Amino acid sequence: MQNTKSQNLRFITEVALFTALSVVLSFWSLRLWGEGGSISFQMVPTMIIAYRYGYKGGLTVGFLFGMIKLILGAYILTPVQAFMDYPLAFTVVGFTALTVPMVKKAFTAKKLGLAGLWLTIGVFIGSFLRFLAHLLSAVIFFGQYAPKGESVWLYSIFYNGSYMLPSFIASAVVLLIIARVYPKMVTVA
Numbered sequence: 001m002q003n004t005k006s007q008n009l010r011f012i013t014e015v016a017l018f019t020a021l022s023v024v025l026s027f028w029s030l031r032l033w034g035e036g037g038s039i040s041f042q043m044v045p046t047m048i049i050a051y052r053y054g055y056k057g058g059l060t061v062g063f064l065f066g067m068i069k070l071i072l073g074a075y076i077l078t079p080v081q082a083f084m085d086y087p088l089a090f091t092v093v094g095f096t097a098l099t100v101p102m103v104k105k106a107f108t109a110k111k112l113g114l115a116g117l118w119l120t121i122g123v124f125i126g127s128f129l130r131f132l133a134h135l136l137s138a139v140i141f142f143g144q145y146a147p148k149g150e151s152v153w154l155y156s157i158f159y160n161g162s163y164m165l166p167s168f169i170a171s172a173v174v175l176l177i178i179a180r181v182y183p184k185m186v187t188v189a
Helices: 002-027 044-053 055-072 080-107 112-141 152-181
Strands: none
Touching: 002 044, 002 055, 044 055, 044 080, 044 112, 044 152, 055 080, 080 112, 112 152
């Protein structure tokens, strides 16, 4: 019984700390556009928790972070757009956990290159799903910003890709460095 309580306390504590870390990292970002979108490391804590605790941890931190971003000041047109761009977009980053079994197996086998590959694939999955949430929101709610004669889809892909691709690369690099220096950060819960 005591062990379960301490595991729950550890989980709650790490979720709170990593959510707070995401918030702090979101303030240190390179803003590309006035309407939103910035390059940052804010997804990294969600991804780390996804590797430590699987879907439960990743989706929880992503959702909490998305809600805090919404509360701290968000660009809101409608409740659906707000949901898509904040809670939904950051919650799906937790699907980085899809590659947890492969990462743990590779680390156990001491195949660091393979572990790095699976980590990168997981970061891509979480980043791509966030990109899709922002893309759909942009097409549905921000299509009027597309230049005359330009496809709303192409404009939205370029706009969201301009900050999501660098954010994916930055997050992958940071996670790979963390995994190399301190593998337990991404393999032990």
